[in-house]
Each structure stands twice: as C-alpha cells, then as structure tokens.
Amino acid sequence: MQEWYNFIKKGANIKKEIIATTNERVDKFLSKELNENRNQIEQLIKKGLVKVNSKPIKKGGVKLKQGDIIEITFPKTEEKESKKADFDIPILYEDEDLLIINKPPGVVVHPAPSYKEATLVDWLKQKGYSLSTIAGDERFGIVHRIDKETSGALVIAKNNKTHEFLSNQLKDKSMGRYYLMLLNEPLKEAKCVEAPIARNPKNRLKMAIVNGGKEAKTLFVPIQDNLTAAKLFTGRTHQIRVHLTKLGRYILGDTTYGKKEQKIPRVMLHARELYLTHPNGQKLSIIAPLFDDFKTLIQGIDDEKISSLSNIFATYDGMCDKQQTGA
Incomplete structure (x- = not known):
C-alpha cells in the first residue's frame, strides 16, 4: 500500500x-x-x-x-506542510524495520489541532525516514506515544507490517516500558495499584480513578530516596500519575495531579527501558539515558541501581497478584 x-x-x-x-x-x-x-x-x-x-x-x-x-x-488528499523542527532526537537503535529514539522532554509526539509547534513526526519527515502509514497522516510511524513533558524510549515503525506486529504486542502486553520518576515523598516499599481509570467527571482535562473505568494496574518500586521505578501492566492515559494519587504521592513537576514545585523544570518522568520482540524474532531491551534536567536532581544516586530496571522488576515477579495499595 x-x-x-x-x-x-x-x-x-x-x-x-x-x-x-x-x-x-x-x-x-x-x-x-x-x-x-x-x-x-x-x-x-x-x-x-x-x-x-x-x-x-x-x-x-x-x-x-x-x-x-x-x-x-x-482519493486525493492535501499534503499538510510539515513544521521545521529545530531540535534533534537521540537514536538508540535503528534497522530497516524500526527506529527507537530517546524523546527529549518538551517534544510533542504527533500534530494536533491545538498544537502549533514542530512535533516528533515533523522531525521524522524532515529527516526523510520511511514510515508506516497505518495510523494516518498525523501519526506516521507512531505505534505508541508519551506525553510532551515525559522523556524516554519510543519505538517508531518504518513500514506497515512492522507497525501491525508491534501494535499486536501492545495489545497482548508483550511489549512495554519501565519508567523512572522523582516523587514528592519516597515510598517505604514496593506497592501494586490496581484501580480503574476514566476521564475525571469534574475536570475533563484530567483522568481519575473511577468505578466502571478501564482496568489499570501499576507496580511501583522505590530505588533510592524519592527516585522510584514503575512497570505498567496496562496502558491508560496518565496511568502512573493517577495511580500515584491513590498512594498519596505525585511526580515532581506535575502541576496537574500534584503541586507546583520551585526549580522543577517539568514532570520528572522518564521511560527508561523499552522491551519488545523484533519482527525477526529477536528480543530487544533498550535503555534510554537520562537527560541532564533529570540527572541534575539525582546526583549522588548510584548509577548501578538504575542500570537495568528489568532485573529489578524480575525480583517482584508476581507481586501484583497480591493486592497492595497502601502507602
């Protein structure tokens, strides 16, 4: 096609x-x-x-x-003019089928009517990448997305066969990401939150834990001080941020679900590690380095502790089979 x-x-x-x-x-x-x-x-x-x-x-x-x-x-369609992207994107992995990037904070993944600046999709077009077309004009190559202020690993499909292959992994949960974040208050121990999420009935710009919403499950593991890791078992909008409210916590810089913090440049959430199966059958686990704004806030934390989040979560395998939602 x-x-x-x-x-x-x-x-x-x-x-x-x-x-x-x-x-x-x-x-x-x-x-x-x-x-x-x-x-x-x-x-x-x-x-x-x-x-x-x-x-x-x-x-x-x-x-x-x-x-x-x-x-x-x-049918004939009008080609929309791409906006000039004056930023660059670090490449973590690339071959003929897919591209894995480290999205910087502040970059929006794909165009939207309310957003007038250049996006990741504009950058991909500007660089001349061959991309999948399944998701339509606005989302060339985009298999999944992360929010504007969130940084980290993101996979891009270069053809439709790969796009469909990866989309199926999202559905069956065999593809996913481990996140790092800085909380306003440390967790004392690992916690699993299983609570349904839907649009907040009092504020349509926010999500909330709502009876009858879509099922959602997140495992949070404290790393050191307020540095915390999370594994998503589902992929709901703002899932990590909403589930943290159940634990009485919020991510530093998150003014939507938390409080305004001085000298915090953005929501301190980073997609640290992406795991998936390549169309050729190879298992990939790609680690996205932290950006400077995040690294500045965790000086003194041992790099070895965050070198492999997959190994950390392996020690908690099965924990979410036992409901634990206390703070």
Missing part, C-alpha cells in the same frame, strides 16, 4: 483494478494483495471506495468469486 500512498501524498487521485483469484472475503483478499491490514481495507470500503463488478460494496465480508473485478479508488 506504500506505493499508492505515495501517489496520494502528491495529490493524485488514482484507481486500481484487481481480478479476484480466490473465493474468499473481499477484505481478506485485498489485505493480502495490497500488503495492508484489514482495518485499513475496511476504511476504504466504508467510504464507498471499493467496487466489485462495478457495484459499490458496504461490508468487508462480501464473498468473492474467481474472476470478479475489484475496483479501488484512492
């Missing part, structure tokens, strides 16, 4: 005819023919852009017969 997508970016309106060679569902057949996932095919069908024997179809479950003529229209 990358080939026709390149035409779309240039403002072309193209059609493609394919003759069915098997008797199967149209979405399944086109997924294989165009090397694209079925969700993308379904979007084309819903927009009336797929015809079988000159008749528009409305569902991907339509059964084909050998010899049927399938016509697909790829």
Whole structure:
C-alpha cells in the first residue's frame, strides 16, 4: 500500500483494478494483495471506495468469486506542510524495520489541532525516514506515544507490517516500558495499584480513578530516596500519575495531579527501558539515558541501581497478584 500512498501524498487521485483469484472475503483478499491490514481495507470500503463488478460494496465480508473485478479508488488528499523542527532526537537503535529514539522532554509526539509547534513526526519527515502509514497522516510511524513533558524510549515503525506486529504486542502486553520518576515523598516499599481509570467527571482535562473505568494496574518500586521505578501492566492515559494519587504521592513537576514545585523544570518522568520482540524474532531491551534536567536532581544516586530496571522488576515477579495499595 506504500506505493499508492505515495501517489496520494502528491495529490493524485488514482484507481486500481484487481481480478479476484480466490473465493474468499473481499477484505481478506485485498489485505493480502495490497500488503495492508484489514482495518485499513475496511476504511476504504466504508467510504464507498471499493467496487466489485462495478457495484459499490458496504461490508468487508462480501464473498468473492474467481474472476470478479475489484475496483479501488484512492482519493486525493492535501499534503499538510510539515513544521521545521529545530531540535534533534537521540537514536538508540535503528534497522530497516524500526527506529527507537530517546524523546527529549518538551517534544510533542504527533500534530494536533491545538498544537502549533514542530512535533516528533515533523522531525521524522524532515529527516526523510520511511514510515508506516497505518495510523494516518498525523501519526506516521507512531505505534505508541508519551506525553510532551515525559522523556524516554519510543519505538517508531518504518513500514506497515512492522507497525501491525508491534501494535499486536501492545495489545497482548508483550511489549512495554519501565519508567523512572522523582516523587514528592519516597515510598517505604514496593506497592501494586490496581484501580480503574476514566476521564475525571469534574475536570475533563484530567483522568481519575473511577468505578466502571478501564482496568489499570501499576507496580511501583522505590530505588533510592524519592527516585522510584514503575512497570505498567496496562496502558491508560496518565496511568502512573493517577495511580500515584491513590498512594498519596505525585511526580515532581506535575502541576496537574500534584503541586507546583520551585526549580522543577517539568514532570520528572522518564521511560527508561523499552522491551519488545523484533519482527525477526529477536528480543530487544533498550535503555534510554537520562537527560541532564533529570540527572541534575539525582546526583549522588548510584548509577548501578538504575542500570537495568528489568532485573529489578524480575525480583517482584508476581507481586501484583497480591493486592497492595497502601502507602
């Protein structure tokens, strides 16, 4: 699908005819023919852009017969101008399928109507990276995201096959990240928080622990003083920050869920370690170095203690099977 997508970016309106060679569902057949996932095919069908024997179809479950003529229209779209990115991004790992970066604090991952500055996606385009297109124009290559003020490891998909492969790992929890943070008050011991999260009914800009919300589980482990690590078992918006409220804690610099702290430049949260399975089957565990603003605040802490968070959490394996939410 990358080939026709390149035409779309240039403002072309193209059609493609394919003759069915098997008797199967149209979405399944086109997924294989165009090397694209079925969700993308379904979007084309819903927009009336797929015809079988000159008749528009409305569902991907339509059964084909050998010899049927399938016509697909790829509509003209306007290419949005990328904003010039005057920042640089450290590369932690790269090959032909994926890119793992260390996102600096202050960089937004992808464009949004309310955000007018350059984003990570703009930087990727500016550098000429080949990126997946599954997530649409605004999110080229973006498999997952972290907040503007959060720093750390982030994986970028260079093609649609890799994007889908990594997305499936997010769903089955085989891909994830270990975080480091600085709290307003140290935890006395490791704690597991399991509490549902939803939009705060009193403030739509915040999330909260809400009965009937989406299930969420986080394990917090104290490292030294107020330096704390976290492992997410689910991936909800603001999950770490919301679950800390249940423990009576907040991340330094977090004015949304905590208090304003003098001389704290931003939310002191860093995605320290990313683990995943590469499409070639190789297990990857990538460590993202801390940025200077974070390092300045933990001077005197032994680097060995944060060299491998995966090893630290291995000692707490199974702890979240036992509910512990006290402070």
